[in-house]
Amino acid sequence: MHPWSELIIRLILTISLFFYLLSINISAFPIIELGLIIVLSAFYHFAMNGFQIADINEYIPSKGVKLLAKGIYITSFIILCHFIPYFFLFLPVLFYDIQLEFPMRVTVLVLLTILGFILNLGIFTCLFIGGLSLISSFLRSLILTSTKQETKFFSEINELSYMNQRFKEEQQHLVALQNERIQSSINTERRRLVGEIHDLLGHQLSSVIIQLGALQYMVDDDDTKATLAGIKELLNTSMENVRAVIHTERDSTVDLEQEIQHLIDHFTKAKVHFTYRNECSLDTQMAHSVVNIVKEALTNINKHSDAKFVTIRFLELETQWSLLISDDGTMNQLSTKKDHQTGIGLLNIEERVHQLGGNLHINHEKGFRIFITIPKKKVD
Numbered sequence: 001m002h003p004w005s006e007l008i009i010r011l012i013l014t015i016s017l018f019f020y021l022l023s024i025n026i027s028a029f030p031i032i033e034l035g036l037i038i039v040l041s042a043f044y045h046f047a048m049n050g051f052q053i054a055d056i057n058e059y060i061p062s063k064g065v066k067l068l069a070k071g072i073y074i075t076s077f078i079i080l081c082h083f084i085p086y087f088f089l090f091l092p093v094l095f096y097d098i099q100l101e102f103p104m105r106v107t108v109l110v111l112l113t114i115l116g117f118i119l120n121l122g123i124f125t126c127l128f129i130g131g132l133s134l135i136s137s138f139l140r141s142l143i144l145t146s147t148k149q150e151t152k153f154f155s156e157i158n159e160l161s162y163m164n165q166r167f168k169e170e171q172q173h174l175v176a177l178q179n180e181r182i183q184s185s186i187n188t189e190r191r192r193l194v195g196e197i198h199d200l201l202g203h204q205l206s207s208v209i210i211q212l213g214a215l216q217y218m219v220d221d222d223d224t225k226a227t228l229a230g231i232k233e234l235l236n237t238s239m240e241n242v243r244a245v246i247h248t249e250r251d252s253t254v255d256l257e258q259e260i261q262h263l264i265d266h267f268t269k270a271k272v273h274f275t276y277r278n279e280c281s282l283d284t285q286m287a288h289s290v291v292n293i294v295k296e297a298l299t300n301i302n303k304h305s306d307a308k309f310v311t312i313r314f315l316e317l318e319t320q321w322s323l324l325i326s327d328d329g330t331m332n333q334l335s336t337k338k339d340h341q342t343g344i345g346l347l348n349i350e351e352r353v354h355q356l357g358g359n360l361h362i363n364h365e366k367g368f369r370i371f372i373t374i375p376k377k378k379v380d
Helices: 003-023 030-049 063-083 085-097 102-118 123-218 222-253 256-265 284-304 332-336 340-355
Strands: 271-277 309-316 320-327 359-363 368-375
Touching (some): 063 102, 256 271, 256 309, 284 309, 340 368
Parallel strands (some): 271 309
């Protein structure tokens, strides 16, 4: 139940008792009793719940604090009844505020009802207030039970919602893995077929072309030579068409992310954090150049750096791709150019970047860093 709902119930109960007090015209100044019960109720509420405003850490009082607050509340109520007898009429407010177990609730109610008889408030008034106190106590218990059930219900809903969301995420992940494996299998099969066509048909066509060339020198008839020359030219054209198809097919089966990941999987020098975000296709030459650049950089790190952590990022931007390869090691040989093999490696990287029309930036402060930008080109 919302805190405002409980506050409204308290106000209705308190004001009803206030008007009941006015109706029997017992006290000349009933506003005093009203103010005192509001102060006592507010004290008990803050002792049990803390001065909470909006979303702060939940206040949970200890058992000792709870017992002390209830003891002060009941003791103060009895003392006030001694000085202001008709303050006893607000007993239902006290029973609404404090939450007592059933045996203790009945015991306290009987004792306080006896207090009303001692104060000579009349049998009807004492029984009426005692019955109303019992009703307000059970009403409070009912509200607390309903609140707990509501909290439990929403908690279960949140848990189910969380589990459903996790299930959807896992399902999407499994579907993505399945699609990736299917695509990988398709690409592998396509590469196998392309390789077989290249090895078998290409070899056979080349043999036939060579044999036709030899046969041209073995015949004397000009018409036969012309016919053989035409057949040879046709086979050469067919051979070029096969090569073109193979080249195009290989272009479409290059998986840059998979190729880089393959290099990383076989790199054991240091831990590698790999980030790949790219949707646009790269042609075969460009993809192989990027792979070779990464391979060259990892080779240099493996041979000449004491790095413990390597970062590789290949990102697609609006007009270009960016490739970052950095580590946390030291590679002084690069800056002084004392190591010939390392220098050759960087020259190879620089040459490949130049062929791609890109830019290369190298920095070796606080580790080693290669940053490359490659302009986008349309893939035919």
